[in-house]
Amino acid sequence: MATEPLTAERILEVTEDVLRKYGPAKATVVDVARALGVSHGSVYRHFRTKAALREAVTKRWLDRTAKQLRFISEGADPQGGSPTDRSAEANLSDWLKALFEAKRHKAGDDPELFATYEVLLSEHSQVVEEHIKELIGQLAVIVDDGFRRGEFTSVRPDPTEVARALFDATAKFHDPQYAPYWSLPGVEADFAAVLSLLLRGLRVR
Amino acid sequence: MATEPLTAERILEVTEDVLRKYGPAKATVVDVARALGVSHGSVYRHFRTKAALREAVTKRWLDRTAKQLRFISEGADPQGGSPTDRSAEANLSDWLKALFEAKRHKAGDDPELFATYEVLLSEHSQVVEEHIKELIGQLAVIVDDGFRRGEFTSVRPDPTEVARALFDATAKFHDPQYAPYWSLPGVEADFAAVLSLLLRGLRVR
DNA sequence: CGAATGACAGATATTGAAATCTGTCAGCTG
DNA sequence: CAGCTGACAGATTTCAATATCTGTCATTCG
Structure with missing residues (x-):
C-alpha cells in the first residue's frame, strides 16, 4: 500500500x-x-509550534459549529428544509437555541476537545476571537433582517451593536466558563426567561 | 493595657x-x-475550619455590598437622599449600574479579597449562593414595584423569575469570572447596550 | 474554670533533581 | 532534492523527599 x-x-x-x-x-x-x-x-x-497545531484543530472544530448555525442565520428552516420566509424573531430564537444546544453538546460529548477550546480561551487566542466575531456577524444578519422587515427596533439601530448585546446577554448559555452549569436542572427555564425578555426588547409593537 | x-x-x-x-x-x-x-x-x-473563617470573612465583605445596593432596591436615591418616588425603570437601571460598579471596584481595589471570593465560587460555597439569592431578591423588589406601578410587564409576571433573567442576562457585568474584561475599553458601551435592551423588554408601551 | 497554649498527627505545599517534551537542524533516504 | 528523521539544547513537567500547615486536644494559665 x-x-x-x-x-x-x-x-x-x-x-x-x-x-x-x-x-x-x-x-x-x-x-x-x-x-x-x-x-x-x-x-x-x-x-510551527504546538500552539499553532492546537489552534488549527480548534478552529476546524469551531468552524463546524459556525457552519451549522449559518444555515439558520441565512434564513433556512432549522429542520434542514430549504430557505423560507420565517420571521426574524423565529430565526433569532432558533439561532440562539441552536447555539446553546451546540455548545452544550460539545461540552458534554467532547469534553477533551472542549477543554482544548478552554485552553485557547485562557491564551486569548485569535481563533476564539474570530469565532466570536463570526457568531456576532451571523446574529447581526438576523437582527438586520428584523430591522428591514420592521419586526425589530432599537434605540441605536446598528445591527452589530444589537447583535453584540444579544450575545453578551446570553453569555451564560454559550460561554464555556458556564459549561458545568448547563447540565443542572432549571437551565432550560433560565434560558427561556432570558430569551423571552430579549425578544420582547427588540419587538416592534 | x-x-x-x-x-x-x-x-x-x-x-x-x-x-x-x-x-x-x-x-x-x-x-x-x-x-x-x-x-x-x-x-x-x-x-471550626480555615474554610469557615474564609467564608465568614467573605460573607462580611459581600454583605457590605448587598447593604449598599439595598438602598437603591428600596427606592432611595442613589445620591444618598431620602426615599423618593423614582420610577421603577430608574431604580432598576441604577441598581444594575451600581452592581456593576461595586463588583468592578471590588475587583480593582481589593484584588486579594476578590480572589478569596473566587475561591469560594470554585468551592460552590453556600455563602456565595446566599449572596446571589439576596441580590436577586433585591432585583425582584424593584421588578415587583414596576409591575405594581404598571411600568413593567412580562409574559410570566413572577418578579423573581424576571429578576433572575435580568441577573443572568447581565452576568458579564457582575460575574467575577469576567473581572479581567471589566477594565477593557468598550465595556461601558457593551453594558449600556445590554441594559437598554433589557429595559425595553420590560417596559409597558 | 473558662480561655488560651503549643506539641502533635495527618494533610497539603514546596522544592529541586530527574525525566520528558518542544522546537531546531544537519544529515539521510527514496 | 523534497520530505523525513532523530540527536540535541533548552524549556517544561513529574516525582519524591522535605517542609509547612491544618485541626485536635491534653495541659497550662490567669
Whole structure:
C-alpha cells in the first residue's frame, strides 16, 4: 500500500483524535507523530509550534459549529428544509437555541476537545476571537433582517451593536466558563426567561 | 493595657487584613494568629475550619455590598437622599449600574479579597449562593414595584423569575469570572447596550 | 474554670533533581 | 532534492523527599 503523503489536514484529523483521547494537558506532539507513524519533526514541518497545531484543530472544530448555525442565520428552516420566509424573531430564537444546544453538546460529548477550546480561551487566542466575531456577524444578519422587515427596533439601530448585546446577554448559555452549569436542572427555564425578555426588547409593537 | 478579649469579629477584621496582604493562596491560619498576637489554637476556638473563617470573612465583605445596593432596591436615591418616588425603570437601571460598579471596584481595589471570593465560587460555597439569592431578591423588589406601578410587564409576571433573567442576562457585568474584561475599553458601551435592551423588554408601551 | 497554649498527627505545599517534551537542524533516504 | 528523521539544547513537567500547615486536644494559665 502506497503510504499516503503527510498533509496538514491529515495531521489535524489525527491530532483531534489524540486530543480526544488524552486531552490538552496530556497530549504531546510526539503522541500525534506516533499516531501518524512519523517522527515529530515531520509534524513541525506543517505547524510551527504546538500552539499553532492546537489552534488549527480548534478552529476546524469551531468552524463546524459556525457552519451549522449559518444555515439558520441565512434564513433556512432549522429542520434542514430549504430557505423560507420565517420571521426574524423565529430565526433569532432558533439561532440562539441552536447555539446553546451546540455548545452544550460539545461540552458534554467532547469534553477533551472542549477543554482544548478552554485552553485557547485562557491564551486569548485569535481563533476564539474570530469565532466570536463570526457568531456576532451571523446574529447581526438576523437582527438586520428584523430591522428591514420592521419586526425589530432599537434605540441605536446598528445591527452589530444589537447583535453584540444579544450575545453578551446570553453569555451564560454559550460561554464555556458556564459549561458545568448547563447540565443542572432549571437551565432550560433560565434560558427561556432570558430569551423571552430579549425578544420582547427588540419587538416592534 | 488590658488586652482586649478575642472575639470572632476581631478575628474577622484581622483575617481580612491578612488576606488583603497575602491573598487566599498564601495566607495561613498561623499568619492570622500571629497578627492577632495569639496562638492558632485560639482562632480555631471561634472558627471550626480555615474554610469557615474564609467564608465568614467573605460573607462580611459581600454583605457590605448587598447593604449598599439595598438602598437603591428600596427606592432611595442613589445620591444618598431620602426615599423618593423614582420610577421603577430608574431604580432598576441604577441598581444594575451600581452592581456593576461595586463588583468592578471590588475587583480593582481589593484584588486579594476578590480572589478569596473566587475561591469560594470554585468551592460552590453556600455563602456565595446566599449572596446571589439576596441580590436577586433585591432585583425582584424593584421588578415587583414596576409591575405594581404598571411600568413593567412580562409574559410570566413572577418578579423573581424576571429578576433572575435580568441577573443572568447581565452576568458579564457582575460575574467575577469576567473581572479581567471589566477594565477593557468598550465595556461601558457593551453594558449600556445590554441594559437598554433589557429595559425595553420590560417596559409597558 | 473558662480561655488560651503549643506539641502533635495527618494533610497539603514546596522544592529541586530527574525525566520528558518542544522546537531546531544537519544529515539521510527514496 | 523534497520530505523525513532523530540527536540535541533548552524549556517544561513529574516525582519524591522535605517542609509547612491544618485541626485536635491534653495541659497550662490567669
